Amino acid sequence: MKDIRVRFAPSPTGYLHIGGLRTALYNYLYARNNNGKFILRIEDTDQTRLVEDALENLVESLQWAGIEYDEGVYFEDGKAVQKGEYGPYIQSERLDIYKKYVDQLIESGHGYYCFCSKERLDAVRDEQKIKGLVPKYDGFCRSLSLEEAKTRIANGEEYVVRLKLPKDYDVHFKDLVRGDIVINTDDIDDQVLLKSDGFPTYHMAVVVDDHLMKITHVVRGEEWLPSTPKHIYLYEVFGWDKPVYVHLPTVLNKDRKKLSKRHGDVSVDDFKDRGYLPEGLVNYLALVGWSPEDNEEILSMDELIEKFSFERVSKAGGIFDKDKLDWVNGHYIREFSLQKITDLAIPYLVEANLIDEEFAKNNRDWVEHLVDMVKESLSYMSEVVEKVEFMFDNQIEMENEEAEELLKGEGTKSILEAMKEILADVEEVDEELSSTMMKQIQKATGIKGKNLFMPTRVALTGSLHGPEFTKILYLLGKQNILDRIQYVESKYLD
Numbered sequence: 001m002k003d004i005r006v007r008f009a010p011s012p013t014g015y016l017h018i019g020g021l022r023t024a025l026y027n028y029l030y031a032r033n034n035n036g037k038f039i040l041r042i043e044d045t046d047q048t049r050l051v052e053d054a055l056e057n058l059v060e061s062l063q064w065a066g067i068e069y070d071e072g073v074y075f076e077d078g079k080a081v082q083k084g085e086y087g088p089y090i091q092s093e094r095l096d097i098y099k100k101y102v103d104q105l106i107e108s109g110h111g112y113y114c115f116c117s118k119e120r121l122d123a124v125r126d127e128q129k130i131k132g133l134v135p136k137y138d139g140f141c142r143s144l145s146l147e148e149a150k151t152r153i154a155n156g157e158e159y160v161v162r163l164k165l166p167k168d169y170d171v172h173f174k175d176l177v178r179g180d181i182v183i184n185t186d187d188i189d190d191q192v193l194l195k196s197d198g199f200p201t202y203h204m205a206v207v208v209d210d211h212l213m214k215i216t217h218v219v220r221g222e223e224w225l226p227s228t229p230k231h232i233y234l235y236e237v238f239g240w241d242k243p244v245y246v247h248l249p250t251v252l253n254k255d256r257k258k259l260s261k262r263h264g265d266v267s268v269d270d271f272k273d274r275g276y277l278p279e280g281l282v283n284y285l286a287l288v289g290w291s292p293e294d295n296e297e298i299l300s301m302d303e304l305i306e307k308f309s310f311e312r313v314s315k316a317g318g319i320f321d322k323d324k325l326d327w328v329n330g331h332y333i334r335e336f337s338l339q340k341i342t343d344l345a346i347p348y349l350v351e352a353n354l355i356d357e358e359f360a361k362n363n364r365d366w367v368e369h370l371v372d373m374v375k376e377s378l379s380y381m382s383e384v385v386e387k388v389e390f391m392f393d394n395q396i397e398m399e400n401e402e403a404e405e406l407l408k409g410e411g412t413k414s415i416l417e418a419m420k421e422i423l424a425d426v427e428e429v430d431e432e433l434s435s436t437m438m439k440q441i442q443k444a445t446g447i448k449g450k451n452l453f454m455p456t457r458v459a460l461t462g463s464l465h466g467p468e469f470t471k472i473l474y475l476l477g478k479q480n481i482l483d484r485i486q487y488v489e490s491k492y493l494d
């Protein structure tokens with residue numbers, strides 16, 4: 001069997017998208033599962049759509065996700081470098097190579113020069129639309145002689161090169177997800193292969209590169225399925241071995257529509273910025289359109305590699321379910337060490353101005369306790385801010401009327417009095433006191449259970465629910481508790 005070689009071939013026209021990350025991931029999993037090679041190739045032949053920084057963002061996003069490749073484009077000290085024996089891996093650096101193969105197609109009669117102006121092509125298309133036909137090039141330049149074409153080129157006329165498809169010819173191919181596919185050339189356009197700016201189109205470049213880079217499996221989104229017959233035909237006329245095709249179902253949102261910016265987050269950066277962990281996002285994304293035989297849902301990268309196969313990629317679109325992502329990601333947050341989760345939480349706490357870096361350094365133990373208090377309840381890291389915010393403002397606001405009613409209940413005043421008395425005798429609320437204080441208040445007031453805990457919680461936090469109360473007492477410490485009691489008494493209880 002040939003050595004497995006797969007590739008991820010993004011166009012640097014924007015930041016890496018969730019769907020793109022999944023395509024990269026499936027390529028990576030397949031390569032690693034088969035001891036094969038995974039290549040990152042950059043398809044930048046559409047020079048009008050290039051986005052600055054997109055290439056660096058692609059590389060960074062893959063690296064963040066833990067998706068490593070063996071050949072292609074890397075970044076070192078902010079500069080793109082290429083590694084591997086099949087380079088260059090950036091298509092705009094391969095123009096001579098494409099030109100050579102385009103010339104070959106012309107010589108063999110499988111390609112032709114076309115001089116049609118944009119105005120003419122638009123007019124043809126409009127007419128076809130009016131007649132209810134599928135818009136398609138009408139073959140106007142197909143029969144120009146090579147001689148005449150060359151003279152026109154010598155005279156400086158602008159041209160493109162098109163693929164000369166035979167009439168009424170069935171193109172067959174097999175897709176590992178979709179099965180056998182047959183498309184007749186009468187339903188395909190004479191595709192432009194070389195544009196007037198000297199750049200190849202995607203269709204030409206992808207075939208030449210997949211062949212020269214010895215790609216064995218082309219694994220990509222199903223939006224490329226309609227283009228595949230053109231690629232297959234090119235392999236046939238060049239007499240090259242075809243790769244195996246695997247078209248992945250589109251990533252859809254819950255309404256079964258294509259994920260799009262309009263409906264929320266789509267770029268890998270959006271998720272990264274919100275504090276999803278690479279382990280969580282990758283684990284969940286693997287399940288969007290694929291499932292392991294045992295239907296296990298929590299899988300490390302190594303387990304994914306071991307269990308991955310194209311046979312279990314579904315034909316139906318993969319639904320991107322944010323609630324499920326949150327559940328999977330929350331699993332990793334709970335599983336990882338407090339140390340690591342605290343490191344990840346600090347930038348969000350600093351960004352929200354709850355603490356500064358200096359404070360985080362000097363009060364590491366306190367910050368760890370703070371994060372520990374909410375760790376179990378987090379779905380993604382930026383949530384830490386809303387969960388701990390109440391700890392940083394002693395001017396307690398009641399979250400709703402129910403909380404205010406409860407606060408004004410009969411036991412509150414004596415509970416708070418008892419608490420103040422206990423605090424008067426101590427220097428600080430250590431872990432020991434935080435765990436016995438409520439018992440002591442119970443003893444002093446005779447109030448217990450819910451009637452004790454609820455008013456105390458509401459008085460010190462303004463909320464009916466929240467993290468474990470003893471942890472809150474410890475983290476607030478003596479002075480903050482006293483300040484809160486004083487504020488609540490003067491605002492609500494006088």
Ligand code: GLU
Pocket residue numbers: 008009010011043202206219220221224
């Ligand atoms: N450059 C194409 C894209 O951005 C790649 C398609 C393919 O993998 O053949 O999606």
